[in-house]
Amino acid sequence: MPASNYNRHSQINYTYDPIQTVVKLALTLLPKIHEMPDHTRREPRADNSVHALDKYGRVAMVSVLTRSILFLAMLWAWTFLASLTTREALADFVPIYRGGICVADGAGNCVGGDAMAESGVGSAIGYMKTSADSGTVAVYRGTCYSDTAGTCTRWGLTLEVNGSAVGYLATSAPDTQSANAPFVQSGGLLLQGLGGTASAYLWTTIPPPVVSELSPTSGPVGTPVTITGSHFNANQGTSTVSFNGATATPTSWSDISITAPVPAGATTGPVVVTVGGLASNGVSFTVTGGGGGSNPTKLVVTSINSGSNPSAGLGFPVVVQA
DSSP: OOTTOEEEOGGGSOOOOHHHHHHHHHHHHGGGTTOOOTTOEEEEOTTSOEEEEOTTSOBOOHHHHHHHHHHHHHHHHHHHHHHHHHHHHGGGEEEEEEEEEEEEOTTSOEEEEEEESSOOSSOEEEEEESSOOTTEEEEEEEEEEEOTTSOEEEEEEESSOOSSOOEEEESSOSSHHHHTSOEEEETTEEEESOOSOOOBBOBSSOOOOEEEEEESSEEOTTOEEEEEEEOOOSSOTTOEEEETTEEOOOSEEOSSEEEEEOOTTOOSEEEEEEETTEEOOOEEEEEOGGGOOSSOOOOOOOOOOOTTOGGGTTOSOOOOOO
16 A cells, blocks of 8 residues: 555554553452451461451462552553653653554555544554744644544644644754654645655654853852753743753743843853753853852952041941952
C-alpha cells in the first residue's frame, strides 16, 4: 500500500489501559485484603502472637501475598502517574501518543499514523504545548475512539476547529527528528508518514528555556530588568529567575518575556531562568552602585567634622557620603 494511504485498524475500539486496569484491581481487592478464608483458624504461639493456619495446619500466606501484590501494583501506578504529572508540567508541554491508524508503506509496514492527547494505542511519540505561542497552531479533537459501549474515550488530533483547542503544535520543525516526521492534514486528521506539504510538527524533546536578551544589562539592586527569550511558560508556577544565584521576585511573566527587579544580595554574573527543573543559558548582568557587584563600593570614615563645636564629642549626627 502506498505511503499516502492509511488504514483504520481494529485498534480504534479497545478497552485495555494499564493504569485503569491497576486502579480497578486495587479498588476490587482493597476491601478484601483483610479478609481470611472461612476454613482458616488462628492459633496462639509461644511468643503470644497468633498464626493463621489453613485447614491442613500450614501457615496461610495467601493474605500476605495478596497484600504484597496489591501494594506493589498500586505503588507502580502511583509512581507512573506522579512521573507523568511531573513530565506534563515541564516547560508547558504535554505528551502526545500514537493512535490506532496506521500509515503503511508499499510493503505494508506502518511508517506513521495519527496522534492523540490521551494515552493511546502506542507509546508517547512527542510533545505539544498547552498554550498558544508564536510559531504554533491549535489542534482539536477529531476522530472518536470509542470503548465497547460506544463511548468516546479518546480522539485523534485535527486542525479543523472543534470546540476548544487541546494543544498547540509547531508550525516549523523544532528539531531534526520532528522535521523527518511532519504531520499532514488528510481526511480530517493529522497523520505522520504521508507525503505532501507539512501542516504541523511535534516536539520530540522538551526544550529548555532560552534567555536571549536583558534590558538593561546593568544597574543597582532594585532595577527592573526585562528578560527576553523563549520557553518560559505562560505562567510562572514554580519557575524561578536568579541573578548570579540570588533569586529574584518577578513582577510579570509570559512565555517570551519576564520582568524582575535585581534582588538584594545580587552580584555581577549570569541571569538564569529555570522552568520545570530545566535551566536556561546564562546572560551576564552587571550590578552597580552600593547594592552589590563583584566589588561593591566600600565606605570608610576617615575624619569627623563637628562643625563649629569640635569639643562636643560624638553628640552630633555623623553623615557619611560615598
